[in-house]
Amino acid sequence: MTEKTLIPGLEGIPCAASSVSFIDGIAGILEYRGYDITTLANHGTFEEVAYLLLYGELPKKDELVAFDAELRANRVLKYPVLDIIKSLPSTGHPMKAIQAGVAVLGAFYPVDDLNNAHEQRLASVRLIAQLPTVVAAFHRARQGDEPIAPNVELNHATNFLYMLDGQIPSAVISRTLDIAMILHMEHTMNASTFTGRVVASTLADPYAVVSSAIGSLTGPLHGGANERALEELREIPSVDAVDEIITGKIERKDKIMGLGHRVYKTTDPRSTLLQGLCAGVFAERGSAEIFDIARKVEEIATGKLGHKGIFPNVDFYSGILYDAMGIPSDLFTPIFAVARVVGWLAHWKEQLIGNRIFRPTQIYVGHRQRPFTPMSDR
Ligand code: ACO
Secondary structure: OOOOOOOHHHOOOOOOOOOOEEEEOOOOEEEEOOEEHHHHHHHOOHHHHHHHHHHOOOOOHHHHHHHHHHHHHOOOOOHHHHHHHHOOOOOOOHHHHHHHHHHHHHHHOOOOOOOOHHHHHHHHHHHHHHHHHHHHHHHHHHOOOOOOOOOOOOOHHHHHHHHHHOOOOOHHHHHHHHHHHHHHOOOOOOHHHHHHHHHHHOOOOHHHHHHHHHHHHOOOOEOEHHHHHHHHHHOOOOHHHHHHHHHHHHHOOOOOOOEOOOOOOOOOHHHHHHHHHHHHHHHHHOOOHHHHHHHHHHHHHHHHHHHHOOOEOHHHHHHHHHHHOOOOHHHHHHHHHHHHHHHHHHHHHHHHOOOOOOOOOOOOOOOOOOOOOOHHHO
16 A cells, blocks of 8 residues: 655645646746736736636637627626625625625526536626626625616726726726736636636536635635735834834744745736836825835845745735725725636636546544444443
């Protein structure tokens, strides 16, 4: 019998062959379907990059027009789905609402043939189109407000912001969210994507796949670090106080939220792009000291921890950015989900090709063959 070795967290163990995205954590490279993330963020739109991830190629003009039209036409939630969202406790975290909302969608839209390209397209479009509507409907319901119907005139990112408060955002804010969502769409075999692939491997439908992946994203070790990074930055009173506070944390070996990454040992390329987006939003909305504080934290921390490969990750600037855009902090992780659903769906489709159900093994460390003791003798 060969000796089995336990690898906690399956660290470094490949669990799929994938052509969806690629990371070189040493060089700081992230590519979707072979295209560099910076190029996609600078030149692509949410709709275009979503098509790329789902179908493997950049869309031709007519393909993009058709895909975009399908997304716009599928944003509206059925009334019973809205009723379920409205009946959820207003104090609950929005991630619970979107996980429940997506699971419920599966009851209304059964998928008969998972391998049928038309059914795959319908389900993918519905999930991408309706997730923002679920988030916005819950956000409004918890404040006692009626949901705002999606506006077909607006693109995906703009319509999402519009459904939150009924205001059409400026072009800068709208494009900022568009890019931020491109940056969050996909990231190889992270915990939620792995979760989604495991569920997909059972031939569960895509609504079950996505709601399970959302459940995985609710954990603070995966989604949620951006909320905590923002909280930590808010605790620093001024730029002048940064050096002492950050040096103290480093000396005490405290983890600074938004820094470090299991894969990237240099600056996460998404962090650089998000930092640039912050500058654009603050130029429109007036400068905020928290951005200057964050830049100083980055300078001090990377100066002292850079040799260990500790640099800003995607969560370091995203919280500051969303906060500056007026988005409540408990919607940061839901926005992550609104974007990442595209990656989950690309992996769902990929998993179905030559699928084999995930069934790892274990190293048993418990008792064996124990005699049963009657209740009277225990
Ligand atoms: N602040 C200060 N020091 C750090 C940090 C940090 N954020 N992260 C790692 N270090 C230090 C560790 O103390 C350790 O030092 P040592 O060698 O002297 O003991 C060294 O750097 C290596 O750290 P590890 O924990 O081994 O690195 P690992 O790759 O396992 O951890 C992780 C990565 C979990 C992301 C970690 O950096 C961390 O906790 N960061 C803060 C939380 C965070 O921002 N999470 C979001 C990640 S991105 C995402 O999930 C979307």
